[in-house]
Amino acid sequence: MSLSMNLYLPIAGASVNCLAIFGLGGVVGLLSGIFGVGGGFLMTPLLIMLGIPPTVAAASDSNQIVGASTSGTLAHFRQGNVDIKMGLLLLIGGVAGGTLGVQIIALLRRMGNADFLISVTYVLMLGFVGGYMFLESLQAMRKTARRTSDEAPPKESLYAKTIRLMPFQVDFRRSGIQLSVLMPFLLGALVGILSAIMGVGGGFIMVPVMVYLLRMPMHVVVGTSLFQILFTCMNVTVMQAAKNHTVDFVLALLLLLGSALGAQAGAKIGKKLGGEHLKILLASLVLIVMVKMLYDLLARPDILLTYAGGH
Amino acid sequence: MYANLIAYCGRLILAVLILAAPDPASAATDALSLSPSAIVMGAQYSGVDLTVTGSVPVGADVIVRLTGTANELHLREKGKVFGLLWMNVGKVIATNVPSVYLVSGSRPLPQMGAGAAPYRLESLVGTIGVKQEGTDDLIDIPHELLRLKEHEGLYRESAEGVSLSAATGASQRFTAHIKVPPSLKPGEYRVEAIALKNGAVVGQSQTAIAAALTGFPKWLSELASQKSALYGIMATVVAIFSGLAIGLVCQSKKPH
Numbered sequence: 036m037s038l039s040m041n042l043y044l045p046i047a048g049a050s051v052n053c054l055a056i057f058g059l060g061g062v063v064g065l066l067s068g069i070f071g072v073g074g075g076f077l078m079t080p081l082l083i084m085l086g087i088p089p090t091v092a093a094a095s096d097s098n099q100i101v102g103a104s105t106s107g108t109l110a111h112f113r114q115g116n117v118d119i120k121m122g123l124l125l126l127i128g129g130v131a132g133g134t135l136g137v138q139i140i141a142l143l144r145r146m147g148n149a150d151f152l153i154s155v156t157y158v159l160m161l162g163f164v165g166g167y168m169f170l171e172s173l174q175a176m177r178k179t180a181r182r183t184s185d186e187a188p189p190k191e192s193l194y195a196k197t198i199r200l201m202p203f204q205v206d207f208r209r210s211g212i213q214l215s216v217l218m219p220f221l222l223g224a225l226v227g228i229l230s231a232i233m234g235v236g237g238g239f240i241m242v243p244v245m246v247y248l249l250r251m252p253m254h255v256v257v258g259t260s261l262f263q264i265l266f267t268c269m270n271v272t273v274m275q276a277a278k279n280h281t282v283d284f285v286l287a288l289l290l291l292l293g294s295a296l297g298a299q300a301g302a303k304i305g306k307k308l309g310g311e312h313l314k315i316l317l318a319s320l321v322l323i324v325m326v327k328m329l330y331d332l333l334a335r336p337d338i339l340l341t342y343a344g345g346h
Numbered sequence: 347m348y349a350n351l352i353a354y355c356g357r358l359i360l361a362v363l364i365l366a367a368p369d370p371a372s373a374a375t376d377a378l379s380l381s382p383s384a385i386v387m388g389a390q391y392s393g394v395d396l397t398v399t400g401s402v403p404v405g406a407d408v409i410v411r412l413t414g415t416a417n418e419l420h421l422r423e424k425g426k427v428f429g430l431l432w433m434n435v436g437k438v439i440a441t442n443v444p445s446v447y448l449v450s451g452s453r454p455l456p457q458m459g460a461g462a463a464p465y466r467l468e469s470l471v472g473t474i475g476v477k478q479e480g481t482d483d484l485i486d487i488p489h490e491l492l493r494l495k496e497h498e499g500l501y502r503e504s505a506e507g508v509s510l511s512a513a514t515g516a517s518q519r520f521t522a523h524i525k526v527p528p529s530l531k532p533g534e535y536r537v538e539a540i541a542l543k544n545g546a547v548v549g550q551s552q553t554a555i556a557a558a559l560t561g562f563p564k565w566l567s568e569l570a571s572q573k574s575a576l577y578g579i580m581a582t583v584v585a586i587f588s589g590l591a592i593g594l595v596c597q598s599k600k601p602h
Contacts, residue, residue: 041392043528045563046570050392050528102585106593155431269582276578280570284581291585295592332431338497339424340490341434 046283047091053289055085060099060293065301066320067103067294075100076161078290079153079233080324089153090144091283093233094275097268098287103294104265111258118209118255122262124216125223125241129267132227137274140232144279156232158328160240165321167243172315210251210259222248223263230264231271378539378553385526385535385557387564393528399521402541402549404513408452409465409540410522412555414445414533421491423480436480440491443474446535447501448524454505459545467492467503499527532557 040053063078075096082092111117143152201215226241241263245256276282378400385394398410418441425435447467449455455462463469474488495501508522520539534556541549559567570577 041390043387043389043391043563045387045559045567048529048531098581098585101582102589102592105586105589106596109590109593269586272582272585273575273578276570276581277575280574282570282578282581284566284570284577284584287581287585288588291588292592295589295596299596332433334432336424336432338490338494339485340438340487340494341422341424342420342494 042285042289044087044283044286046280047087047095047286049086049088051085051087051286056286056289057293059085060290061297062293063290064103064294064297065304066317067298067301076157076164076233076321077324078294080157080328082286087283087286088281090140090279090281091286093153094272094279094281095283095286096290097230097271097275098282098284099290099294100268101265101272102287102291103298104261104268106295107261108258108265111261114258115209116254116258117262118207118251118259119262120205121207121210121219121249121251122259124219125226125259125263126266128220128223128225129227129230129263130270132224132229133231133267133270134227134274135224136228136231137271137278139228140275141278153233154328154332156229158325158332160229160233161321161325161328164240164243165318165325169315169318169322172318176315207251210249210255212250214249218249227267230267231274378537378551380537380553380555383555385530385555387532387557387559388561389563391528391563393530394526396524396526396537396555397521398524398537398539399519400539400551401517401519402510402539403543404516404518406518406541406543406548407458407462408508408510408520408522409449409455409458409462409542410451410508410520410524411447411449411465411538411540412524412526413447413536413538414530416442416444418477419443419491421487423485423487425481437478438476438480438487439478440487441475441477443491444470445500445533446530447495448526449502450504450507450522450524452508452510452520455503458542461542461546465540467496467501470501498529500529526557530557532559 041050042053042056043050059078059081063081066077078099079089079092079096082096083089087095108117140152201217203216204213205216206213222244226244229240241260242256245251245260251259272282378398381397381399382394385396396412402408418439421438421440422434423436423438424432427433427435447470449465449467451458451462455466470492471488474491476487480487492501507524508520511519511521522539524537534554536552536554538550538552540547558564569580
């Protein structure tokens with residue numbers, strides 16, 4: 036046989052073009068390098084569009100994120116940007132949430148609603164994160180345009196009071212904050228469930244959670260998020276492989292090679308572009324993916340039958 | 347005792363003779379030959395172009411079909427939830443569903459007359475049974491199932507792909523090209539050739555072809571289903587080491 040670029044994926048039960056998958060990994064990696072997000076929220080829907088079954092796409096993407104976040108964590112750890120204590124607490128919550136999420140998916144597969152749940156979770160999360168980011172960066176751009184210098188000191192909200200009154204307060208030195216240990220645990224569990232269902236590292240949910248809910252400084256957020264994502268996705272990969280047989284290792288490896296190289300190029304490009312414009316671009320991208328998925332849910336399907344899940 | 351044995355042997359010999367004797371229908375078409383003779387699903391498998399050759403009486407039309415075993419199939423019916431979102435609602439069980447049905451003719455099947463009708467893709471609507479209906483009575487399940495399978499490339503009817511060569515004596519050779527889709531599952535498949543004249547079947551012959559995973563896909567598929575926990579751990583470990591390797595290479599090139 037001559038140099039054929041086709042590769043047969045026995046787990047997905049599909050023949051794919053190596054270059055297409057490698058390229059997809061590269062493009063998503065490039066975007067994630069530019070915008071500083073994991074990119075899983077883009078990868079899974081794009082894989083589904085390429086004809087990979089949704090459950091296999093989500094599980095294999097978790098596998099891919101294990102590799103991608105390993106190299107990211109390594110880099111941030113060397114710069115001292117990983118809050119290990121916070122990361123471990125988020126992790127324990129994340130593992131508990133991830134395990135629960137895999138069980139939910141297995142149950143829903145038997146009931147036939149897994150693919151639907153993945154789609155709905157996507158639409159909601161993409162809409163929320165995309166919309167929030169869009170509005171926030173729009174406000175930031177208006178502010179810089181007006182050049183207002185007087186910033187009101189932040190008032191202590193009800194949320195901040197509640198956090199302070201929670202039991203088991205602990206000092207997180209690397210992040211420079213004081214919090215109840217319950218906070219990272221519960222938020223970690225929430226992100227873990229979502230990440231198992233969606234097959235994403237949870238970065239695009241975890242980062243806003245750490246910035247807005249845990250109020251950690253941005254540079255520590257990125258490193259700690261990657262550290263936490265690495266272990267959550269390891270757990271999800273092993274669980275999905277053992278329970279649902281949905282991890283396509285070849286697919287994951289191809290994506291990983293593409294995304295790692297893309298991320299390196301993306302990081303260089305990202306430095307040359309303006310911050311707020313980047314955010315708006317990313318938010319638009321996220322919203323476009325959301326609209327496409329929403330359309331699929333709202334429009335009448337072409338074929339009114341589908342295969343029942345499970346083997 | 348001996349009489350029994352002799353009678354038994356006699357019946358056995360008779361049975362062998364009957365089996366060996368060509369039945370009148372297959373006399374009209376001789377054995378089919380397939381190229382390749384087996385579907386090998388290796389690392390680079392992307393479907394296969396199956397060539398079927400045989401001979402039919404001069405002036406006959408030819409239908410060539412590849413079919414998979416008929417099984418019960420569990421399906422989900424889509425319906426609107428809250429009158430808004432399309433999702434899987436009802437359970438449907440269809441019976442006697444061939445896993446694959448690829449049929450092609452030397453000319454369009456509807457033009458071949460009544461004899462060709464049972465071989466048409468549409469005829470499956472009549473043979474597929476529905477054991478359990480979904481919630482929506484309006485959905486024509488066999489029809490939707492045909493469309494689902496057609497969409498996957500597992501069901502197909504085409505008027506092309508079978509060509510006849512010049513007649514030699516009373517028979518004529520034909521060559522059929524069947525595009526076997528990559529979505530085909532490993533298993534046994536049946537290849538048949540049917541000769542029709544004036545709308546009636548005048549000859550029929552069949553052979554079998556096996557599709558099997560081989561090499562790396564076989565190894566990976568067995569590992570993933572039989573030692574799934576080990577497979578998951580292996581996938582994770584390889585991803586970590588790939589990530590570390592890529593991270594180290596890229597950082598040595600470009601220190602932060």
